[in-house]
Amino acid sequence: MRAQIITIGDEILIGQIVDTNSAWLAAELNVLGISIDSIRSIADTKEAISEALNSVPDGVELVLMTGGLGPTKDDITKQTLADWFESGWRMDEEVLIRVKEHFELRGIQMPEVNIYQANVPEKCTVIKNMLGSAPGMWFEKENRAYLSMPGVPFEMKHIFSDGAIPKIKEKFSLGNIVHQTVLTQGIGESSLMEIINDWEGSLAADNVKLAYLPSPGSVRLRLSFVNENGVDGLAIVRKKLDQLLPLISDFAFGFGQDTLEVVVGNLLTKFNFTVGLAESCTGGYISHLITSVSGSSTYFMGTAVTYSYEAKTRALGVSQADLNHVGAVSEEVAIQMAVGVQKLYRTDFAISSTGIAGPGGGTPQKPVGTVWIGVATPSGAFAVKFNMGDKRERNIRKTALQALQLLRKEIIKTVKISELESLYLK
Amino acid sequence: MRAQIITIGDEILIGQIVDTNSAWLAAELNVLGISIDSIRSIADTKEAISEALNSVPDGVELVLMTGGLGPTKDDITKQTLADWFESGWRMDEEVLIRVKEHFELRGIQMPEVNIYQANVPEKCTVIKNMLGSAPGMWFEKENRAYLSMPGVPFEMKHIFSDGAIPKIKEKFSLGNIVHQTVLTQGIGESSLMEIINDWEGSLAADNVKLAYLPSPGSVRLRLSFVNENGVDGLAIVRKKLDQLLPLISDFAFGFGQDTLEVVVGNLLTKFNFTVGLAESCTGGYISHLITSVSGSSTYFMGTAVTYSYEAKTRALGVSQADLNHVGAVSEEVAIQMAVGVQKLYRTDFAISSTGIAGPGGGTPQKPVGTVWIGVATPSGAFAVKFNMGDKRERNIRKTALQALQLLRKEIIKTVKISELESLYLK
Numbered sequence: 001m002r003a004q005i006i007t008i009g010d011e012i013l014i015g016q017i018v019d020t021n022s023a024w025l026a027a028e029l030n031v032l033g034i035s036i037d038s039i040r041s042i043a044d045t046k047e048a049i050s051e052a053l054n055s056v057p058d059g060v061e062l063v064l065m066t067g068g069l070g071p072t073k074d075d076i077t078k079q080t081l082a083d084w085f086e087s088g089w090r091m092d093e094e095v096l097i098r099v100k101e102h103f104e105l106r107g108i109q110m111p112e113v114n115i116y117q118a119n120v121p122e123k124c125t126v127i128k129n130m131l132g133s134a135p136g137m138w139f140e141k142e143n144r145a146y147l148s149m150p151g152v153p154f155e156m157k158h159i160f161s162d163g164a165i166p167k168i169k170e171k172f173s174l175g176n177i178v179h180q181t182v183l184t185q186g187i188g189e190s191s192l193m194e195i196i197n198d199w200e201g202s203l204a205a206d207n208v209k210l211a212y213l214p215s216p217g218s219v220r221l222r223l224s225f226v227n228e229n230g231v232d233g234l235a236i237v238r239k240k241l242d243q244l245l246p247l248i249s250d251f252a253f254g255f256g257q258d259t260l261e262v263v264v265g266n267l268l269t270k271f272n273f274t275v276g277l278a279e280s281c282t283g284g285y286i287s288h289l290i291t292s293v294s295g296s297s298t299y300f301m302g303t304a305v306t307y308s309y310e311a312k313t314r315a316l317g318v319s320q321a322d323l324n325h326v327g328a329v330s331e332e333v334a335i336q337m338a339v340g341v342q343k344l345y346r347t348d349f350a351i352s353s354t355g356i357a358g359p360g361g362g363t364p365q366k367p368v369g370t371v372w373i374g375v376a377t378p379s380g381a382f383a384v385k386f387n388m389g390d391k392r393e394r395n396i397r398k399t400a401l402q403a404l405q406l407l408r409k410e411i412i413k414t415v416k417i418s419e420l421e422s423l424y425l426k
Numbered sequence: 427m428r429a430q431i432i433t434i435g436d437e438i439l440i441g442q443i444v445d446t447n448s449a450w451l452a453a454e455l456n457v458l459g460i461s462i463d464s465i466r467s468i469a470d471t472k473e474a475i476s477e478a479l480n481s482v483p484d485g486v487e488l489v490l491m492t493g494g495l496g497p498t499k500d501d502i503t504k505q506t507l508a509d510w511f512e513s514g515w516r517m518d519e520e521v522l523i524r525v526k527e528h529f530e531l532r533g534i535q536m537p538e539v540n541i542y543q544a545n546v547p548e549k550c551t552v553i554k555n556m557l558g559s560a561p562g563m564w565f566e567k568e569n570r571a572y573l574s575m576p577g578v579p580f581e582m583k584h585i586f587s588d589g590a591i592p593k594i595k596e597k598f599s600l601g602n603i604v605h606q607t608v609l610t611q612g613i614g615e616s617s618l619m620e621i622i623n624d625w626e627g628s629l630a631a632d633n634v635k636l637a638y639l640p641s642p643g644s645v646r647l648r649l650s651f652v653n654e655n656g657v658d659g660l661a662i663v664r665k666k667l668d669q670l671l672p673l674i675s676d677f678a679f680g681f682g683q684d685t686l687e688v689v690v691g692n693l694l695t696k697f698n699f700t701v702g703l704a705e706s707c708t709g710g711y712i713s714h715l716i717t718s719v720s721g722s723s724t725y726f727m728g729t730a731v732t733y734s735y736e737a738k739t740r741a742l743g744v745s746q747a748d749l750n751h752v753g754a755v756s757e758e759v760a761i762q763m764a765v766g767v768q769k770l771y772r773t774d775f776a777i778s779s780t781g782i783a784g785p786g787g788g789t790p791q792k793p794v795g796t797v798w799i800g801v802a803t804p805s806g807a808f809a810v811k812f813n814m815g816d817k818r819e820r821n822i823r824k825t826a827l828q829a830l831q832l833l834r835k836e837i838i839k840t841v842k843i844s845e846l847e848s849l850y851l852k
Binding site: 017 | 437438440445452456711713717722737770783
């Protein structure tokens with residue numbers, strides 16, 4: 001079964017907001033086994049909305065619309081829908097009560113204009129909006145269903161999840177799509193492709209599809225299978241996954257929507273370890289990733305961001321002689337930073353970064369992109385050298401992910417579990 | 427003049443990634459005076475791409491496509507374009523050199539498959555991609571121009587800004603639009619609207635338009651004027667700007683594409699000051715913002731990210747008694763953190779953050795969102811309390827921007843220049 005998403009609003013077309021509703025709806029539909037034919041963002045005009053309704057592609061059985069349902073004069077979606085479905089109007093008493101309540105609960109006098117929100121095309125079925133004043137509206141015409149929802153993300157999500165999904169399941173007999181995504185770090189798209197080339201060639205026979213989804217420092221591999229009658233798609237995808245993982249165990253760190261900072265946080269929590277950081281070239285970005293995870297205060301103690309030589313010696317006890325002789329971007333200093341912060345904050349593990357993020361500061365011996373990552377564990381310390389390229393922002397991001405990956409591998413080694421086993425830890 | 431944006435890729439249609447490229451392109455086109463007819467996101471198939479090209483709306487003179495240009499097997503955009511424009515192929519020597527360099531610079535053996543990236547439809551004009559291996563491709567057919575770009579955001583932005591904009595300006599006669607954007611921090615859209623309501627009412631008479639562009643912790647105000655023959659749009663926009671700035675001088679911090687971290691960095695550099703940070707609830711994010719600015723090592727010394735009580739006492743000398751009696755989220759601790767890091771790294775200024783980022787950790791006295799920001803200057807120290815709301819990510823971002831704004835104001839006071847004057851400092 002196929003669906004189309006139509007988002008309505010000039011604010012998207014002038015780049016004022018990023019359309020996150022579509023991605024959310026697409027992911028939800030995908031889980032229901034509904035494929036998205038396409039997503040359209042159109043202007044808030046009668047012409048654009050009518051044209052979009054007139055040109056829904058053949059084969060699309062469900063059209064989801066968001067936006068254009070507020071109380072103000074420039075919202076003409078509802079009027080256009082009434083015209084397009086050749087519908088009269090009715091005042092929906094339940095919606096009217098809901099709208100009045102919405103304002104009463106906030107202690108605000110309801111502006112007159114909001115009464116109009118309870119005026120709905122009589123051909124639609126109202127889908128309740130308990131979080132706002134504009135209701136969802138469900139239409140049907142010639143074996144196709146249409147759902148119009150307000151554009152405010154949390155109202156839209158509530159209407160879709162609580163009201164629309166039951167209706168969709170009732171009306172359509174849904175297939176079953178199986179997806180599995182493996183997350184990798186530290187290898188580029190084309191190198192990954194060479195490693196798994198033979199395995200990739202074997203997918204077609206099982207009707208499994210593969211997509212490479214790259215972002216700086218990380219590539220996600222998505223396996224998909226559209227379930228046919230009587231075929232266990234999950235078992236097939238799992239079989240292919242079991243063949244894939246041993247090929248990429250040096251790089252894989254998780255599945256689905258996981259992030260490396262969440263995976264590392266889970267490991268630290270599970271095995272009751274603490275971590276501290278000493279950041280130079282990453283300038284606090286690794287700390288930011290770690291602390292973006294709620295609950296990180298149970299394992300994350302603190303960081304010394306040390307940009308200057310003086311900060312490195314004063315906060316972390318890095319040797320002034322080493323800074324003078326081998327420089328800040330060196331194995332010696334990376335190790336001393338990691339060990340220094342491990343002592344300062346009394347943590348089990350510590351990682352450090354020191355490098356040349358660019359665009360300035362490179363030399364022939366240490367070009368822009370040279371990075372040392374130091375790791376201190378309960379049983380010792382070491383450092384590894386990388387070249388992260390010459391783009392400052394990417395360099396910082398790639399270094400941070402590499403540092404988290406090194407930390408992840410050291411935790412796994414310390415508790416003596418295998419790479420593969422660690423991926424399935426709960 | 428009208429344009430359409432087409433983004434290609436299954437990862438958008440299954441909701442795996444949010445399409446941020448469209449919003450960025452839409453905003454860029456808007457500044458050029460080009461309206462967006464619509465945005466479409468379609469599948470990475472020959473059928474979907476051909477259908478999209480066949481159904482570009484009448485009146486659209488420019489089609490911008492992103493995605494589907496990597497080296498891997500699932501990328502078939504280029505082949506479809508060659509077919510649709512009825513074009514043969516040529517090996518582009520410049521692109522080939524560029525692709526080889528791309529890998530050489532990283533010390534990586536170029537995978538064979540990447541040679542195909544230099545194979546381009548002979549009817550296209552290549553637009554160089556200095557940041558990746560897939561080039562931009564410019565086609566023309568029946569008075570309409572088509573630009574295909576890779577989907578990786580930083581490569582796309584580079585190709586569009588550096589290669590495509592000059593070509594668009596050369597091919598189309600664009601109206602002369604004057605834009606000026608004022609950046610504000612620390613005030614919401616609706617409060618801002620109340621303050622500038624009368625001024626906003628005066629814009630229509632001068633044919634100037636205003637857009638509110640909100641993001642967490644910051645609202646940009648964009649003034650636009652479409653130049654008519656013989657009218658000096660720049661002078662008109664400047665006049666309205668001169669009326670606006672005194673109304674919002676508590677909140678304005680810069681113009682155009684500036685960020686608060688760049689503005690603060692410029693002030694620190696100009697007046698030869700240094701800064702250090704002590705971060706608790708922001709977890710390194712303020713440091714990350716400051717160090718994302720290249721050249722920040724001249725004024726940024728370092729940070730102590732102190733998440734635990736022990737880290738606060740050990741790294742910054744915060745009083746254990748105060749932690750026990752008034753708690754970490756307090757005026758006393760915010761001041762001690764700022765002063766502590768000012769001493770540790772011997773800086774002129776220091777800022778600190780301590781608060782409850784959420785979702786856990788709130789109490790009736792200190793609900794989630796309570797934040798103290800401490801500021802240490804060459805002449806003293808103080809702290810200010812805020813409530814940043816209950817969304818962790820927004821809370822961290824808003825606190826970081828507020829901290830940078832406080833720092834900015836203290837620098838300005840210290841060097842005795844006015845808020846307005848500071849906006850125009852170079």
